[in-house]
Amino acid sequence: MIVFRDPSEVPAGFGPSAVAIGKFDGVHAGHRAVIRRLKEIAAESGVRAVAVTFDRNPLAVLRPDRCPENVVTVERKIELLSELELDATLLLTFDEELAARSAEDFVAGILTSALHVSAVLVGEDFRFGRGGAGDPELLRQLGPKYGFTVEVVDDVFLDGSDRRVSSTWIRELLMAGDVTAAARVLDRNVDVRGEVVHGLKRGRELGFPTANLSASVDSFVPADGVYAGWLIDHETGLRHRAAISVGTNPTFDDVLERQVEAHVIGETDLDLYGHDVTVEFVERLRGMVAFEGIEKLKSQMTSDVSDAESVLSRVSR
Numbered sequence: 104m105i106v107f108r109d110p111s112e113v114p115a116g117f118g119p120s121a122v123a124i125g126k127f128d129g130v131h132a133g134h135r136a137v138i139r140r141l142k143e144i145a146a147e148s149g150v151r152a153v154a155v156t157f158d159r160n161p162l163a164v165l166r167p168d169r170c171p172e173n174v175v176t177v178e179r180k181i182e183l184l185s186e187l188e189l190d191a192t193l194l195l196t197f198d199e200e201l202a203a204r205s206a207e208d209f210v211a212g213i214l215t216s217a218l219h220v221s222a223v224l225v226g227e228d229f230r231f232g233r234g235g236a237g238d239p240e241l242l243r244q245l246g247p248k249y250g251f252t253v254e255v256v257d258d259v260f261l262d263g264s265d266r267r268v269s270s271t272w273i274r275e276l277l278m279a280g281d282v283t284a285a286a287r288v289l290d291r292n293v294d295v296r297g298e299v300v301h302g303l304k305r306g307r308e309l310g311f312p313t314a315n316l317s318a319s320v321d322s323f324v325p326a327d328g329v330y331a332g333w334l335i336d337h338e339t340g341l342r343h344r345a346a347i348s349v350g351t352n353p354t355f356d357d358v359l360e361r362q363v364e365a366h367v368i369g370e371t372d373l374d375l376y377g378h379d380v381t382v383e384f385v386e387r388l389r390g391m392v393a394f395e396g397i398e399k400l401k402s403q404m405t406s407d408v409s410d411a412e413s414v415l416s417r418v419s420r
Contacts (some may be wrong), residue, residue, distance in 0.1 A: 105191040106181055108158075110217035113193065118219025119160070120190070121257075126225060127156045127188040128197025129174035130183035132290035133259040137188045137224055140256060144222050151190040153218060155196040156180065164202055172323060174277075176269050179296070179321040193218065206241055215249045224253045261287055273323075274353060280326035282384040292332075294383040295363055299375040302364065311404050313348070313364035314375045316382060318352035324363060325384060327391040331411035333383040334365045334373060342367040346404075346411040347382055350391040351376040368408055368415075386414045 107113050123141040127134050131365040138154065145152035158177050162170035175183065177194070184192050195201060195213070204212070209232050214220040223242055231237040242253045258267035266272060268288050276285040295316065302315035314334060327350035335347040345365040365382050367373050388410050394400040 104185040104189050105194045106185075106281075107191060108180075109196070110193065111214050113191075113217040117191075117217075118151065119148075119221045121145040121148060121222040121224070122153045122155050122217045122218055122220045123224040124155040124212060124229065124231070126160060127154060127180055127184065128160065128270040128290060129273055130180060130187070130270055130280065131174075131270065131273060132261070134291050135187065136259045137226070137256045138184075138189065141224050142188070144224070144254070145190075148221060150221055153191055154184055155195065155213070156184075156192060157195050159197050161197050161202070162198065167195045171274060173270070174273050174323050176321045179277060184261055203233055206237030207245060208232070209237065210245050210249055210253045212241070214251070220249075220251045222253050222254065224256055227255050227258070232272075265349055273339070277323050277325045279326050280330075280387045280390070282325050282330060283386050285325075286364075286385075292383045292385060294381050295322045295324055296379070296381040297321070297363070299378045299380055302362070303374060311346075311366045311408070312371060312373070313366045314373075314378075314380060315364075316363040316380070318360055318362070320363065324361065327351070327361065329383045329388045329391070330386065330405050331388055331414035332365070332385045333415075334367055334375075335381040337379040337381065343370065343373075344412065344415045345382065346408045347384060349392075366404075366408065368412060385418055388414070410417070 121141055121144045123137050125134065125137065142152045142153075160170050160173060181192060181194065195246050214223065225239055225242065226325055227239065229239060239253060239255045246253050260267055273285050273288050276288065277293065286292050297316035297320040299314045300317045302313070330347040330349070332342045332347050338344070343366055347363065347365045349361065349363050363382055388407055394403060
């Protein structure tokens with residue numbers, strides 16, 4: 104997938120294209136439905152399939168007091184979009200200048216001039232242009248003038264649910280630690296990626312060495328607690344069963360920031376320092392609690408590892 108970070112980077116002969124526009128935060132099940140439809144239209148018309156998205160939530164500029172935390176970083180979003188086999192993504196810098204462009208200028212200067220768009224897909228609540236003046240109806244009005252059709256994609260609902268798939272719902276589930284339900288909404292397992300760094304080595308002292316991720320990770324971290332999941336080592340390509348802890352270690356009360364750490368089950372001498380890894384969450388085992396004494400903590404950690412093994416033995420990778 105080609106990534107353009109400014110309309111000026113799109114080559115003159117790139118189009119025509121079919122375009123889906125949105126924030127695509129998390130690239131969840133609803134976004135994936137939009138991309139599937141986009142690819143169908145592009146294949147039927149013999150044009151390129153392109154996602155148009157933004158380098159930040161527009162609310163970060165328009166209403167920073169109401170801007171939620173992103174489900175994934177912008178680079179993770181690009182990575183997830185690339186897995187869907189699009190021809191290209193145009194990543195627009197959402198700044199004061201873009202916010203001030205009129206709706207028609209957005210269509211003429213970006214969709215038409217840069218991408219030579221022949222079809223546009225948006226959600227019903229899509230807004231664009233200065234003051235949010237543009238909506239799907241305005242796109243339909245501008246379509247004949249600029250030579251494109253418009254399709255408004257219906258909301259996506261999971262089987263048995265009357266709530267539409269959204270990034271808001273995913274954040275709520277992650278804050279509750281429900282990674283299993285969040286995986287259904289995302290249409291993939293919840294994961295975070297980062298570098299393994301040195302910690303206090305307390306897990307090793309207790310007989311359960313852990314890989315501690317740096318504070319800088321690429322996705323929204325689930326609620327404090329203990330989880331069953333996987334650790335994927337991108338240095339070796341190996342995928343390990345893991346018992347995962349998220350939190351500040353309340354038993355010792357000496358960890359100042361929340362951290363993600365993973366104990367690779369069955370391994371005591373694995374050296375992962377400096378490795379780029381992904382920690383993938385499958386199921387929450389329990390919340391985070393403080394224990395009275397090291398022996399009680401070690402006993403619980405033994406149970407956690409056993410519970411994680413049981414969970415992972417019954418789920419596919």
